[in-house]
Amino acid sequence: MNTETTPGAPRLLNDDIVFADAYEDARASFLMLSEGAGAATQSHRHPTAVGIDGAPLFVDTAYFGPRDARKVLLSLSGVHGQEFYAGSAAQRRWIRSERWREVPDDLGILFVHALNPFGCAWFSRTTENNVDLNRNFIDHTKPHQKNPTYGELIPLLKLGAPSEKAFADFEKKMKGLEESIGVEKFRRAVMRGQYEHPEATAYGGVKPEWSNTLLRRIVTEHLGTAQFVGLIDWHTGIGPTDGTFIVCFHNPGEPAFDHVCDWWGKSNVEKSLSSFGEFEFRPDFSGLAFQGVRESLPNAEVIGAVIEFGTYSPEEVSRAILVDLWLRFDCPDPAGEDAAYWCAYMMERLWPQSPDWRNNCLRLSDDLYSRTVAGLAAL
Numbered sequence: 106m107n108t109e110t111t112p113g114a115p116r117l118l119n120d121d122i123v124f125a126d127a128y129e130d131a132r133a134s135f136l137m138l139s140e141g142a143g144a145a146t147q148s149h150r151h152p153t154a155v156g157i158d159g160a161p162l163f164v165d166t167a168y169f170g171p172r173d174a175r176k177v178l179l180s181l182s183g184v185h186g187q188e189f190y191a192g193s194a195a196q197r198r199w200i201r202s203e204r205w206r207e208v209p210d211d212l213g214i215l216f217v218h219a220l221n222p223f224g225c226a227w228f229s230r231t232t233e234n235n236v237d238l239n240r241n242f243i244d245h246t247k248p249h250q251k252n253p254t255y256g257e258l259i260p261l262l263k264l265g266a267p268s269e270k271a272f273a274d275f276e277k278k279m280k281g282l283e284e285s286i287g288v289e290k291f292r293r294a295v296m297r298g299q300y301e302h303p304e305a306t307a308y309g310g311v312k313p314e315w316s317n318t319l320l321r322r323i324v325t326e327h328l329g330t331a332q333f334v335g336l337i338d339w340h341t342g343i344g345p346t347d348g349t350f351i352v353c354f355h356n357p358g359e360p361a362f363d364h365v366c367d368w369w370g371k372s373n374v375e376k377s378l379s380s381f382g383e384f385e386f387r388p389d390f391s392g393l394a395f396q397g398v399r400e401s402l403p404n405a406e407v408i409g410a411v412i413e414f415g416t417y418s419p420e421e422v423s424r425a426i427l428v429d430l431w432l433r434f435d436c437p438d439p440a441g442e443d444a445a446y447w448c449a450y451m452m453e454r455l456w457p458q459s460p461d462w463r464n465n466c467l468r469l470s471d472d473l474y475s476r477t478v479a480g481l482a483a484l
């Protein structure tokens with residue numbers, strides 16, 4: 106197994122810093138806190154990708170509790186790179202506030218930190234291959250689904266250079282496309298993912314990403330004896346700016362649906378059946394990490410969701426995604442001032458600077474972790 110411990114001393118001397126704004130700081134803090142709390146940690150080095158300064162990149166895990174636990178809370182951060190900073194803060198805050206001391210003896214907790222380390226370190230939604238990891242967990246041995254409706258969006262995604270005018274033009278053309286295709290049909294196509302355009306958004310790849318294979322290995326190794334797995338995959342950008350939005354994949358009638366309603370509130374979960382951000386339907390996602398976890402644990406009931414912290418309006422978040430694509434493929438000077446300006450613009454929309462917003466995330470995540478632990482304990 107390709108595992109290593111962190112090289113050199115942690116850069117952070119002060120464990121109060123939960124709000125890291127760089128991958129290396131978040132990672133050092135996660136390892137320091139986890140090891141300080143007595144968790145079993147593992148570090149998985151990316152075989153090819155490196156960080157901005159050329160340093161190696163890792164996915165780290167911390168396991169609390171008995172290794173053969175029948176019930177486990179699994180929490181992921183960094184499936185989407187820019188959104189990693191909120192998920193990592195939630196994980197580190199929980200460890201730092203010693204909440205693991207309150208967990209029943211027969212329950213395990215597994216934190217997977219920075220699942221897409223390239224995206225986390227480089228402030229990009231996607232992996233080193235521009236793959237949206239939450240569209241990659243499909244069966245790649247079968248023909249990849251075509252998404253011709255998505256193809257109509259491709260020409261609009263190239264901004265030239267980001268500017269208020271470029272955004273306004275994009276939004277106008279997008280509205281026109283939605284009206285000609287039908288809003289729901291178009292939005293479902295956009296959300297579903299696509300497997301034909303490697304330099305566009307929502308690209309699911311044509312083979313399993315390294316992070317995909319690794320996650321399957323991690324959960325098989327750590328959770329092989331679990332009967333119940335509660336999964337929280339932290340994200341940002343959808344939902345109310347002062348709250349969470351639960352993107353739940355269970356349907357009424359399934360036992361898992363009743364469990365998440367009990368844990369997180371029926372009305373909160375039900376919202377995700379009929380809405381997504383500003384839209385009044387639940388998209389048909391393919392290739393979510395949730396699906397990969399479920400396939401890897403055929404003997405367990407996997408109960409969970411993507412949980413989003415809302416940030417800005419859907420238009421503002423869409424702008425951030427366009428900027429990500431521009432920085433990735435079209436920015437003429439990636440080390441220049443323009444790139445730095447637009448990177449900060451993008452990050453603000455997915456990891457806002459406001460201390461109030463950030464502290465609210467921690468309150469919300471603490472509450473959701475507690476509810477999930479209590480719910481699992483009662484099963």
Ligand SMILES: [Zn+2]
Pocket residue numbers: 185188340341
């Ligand atoms: Zn996300």
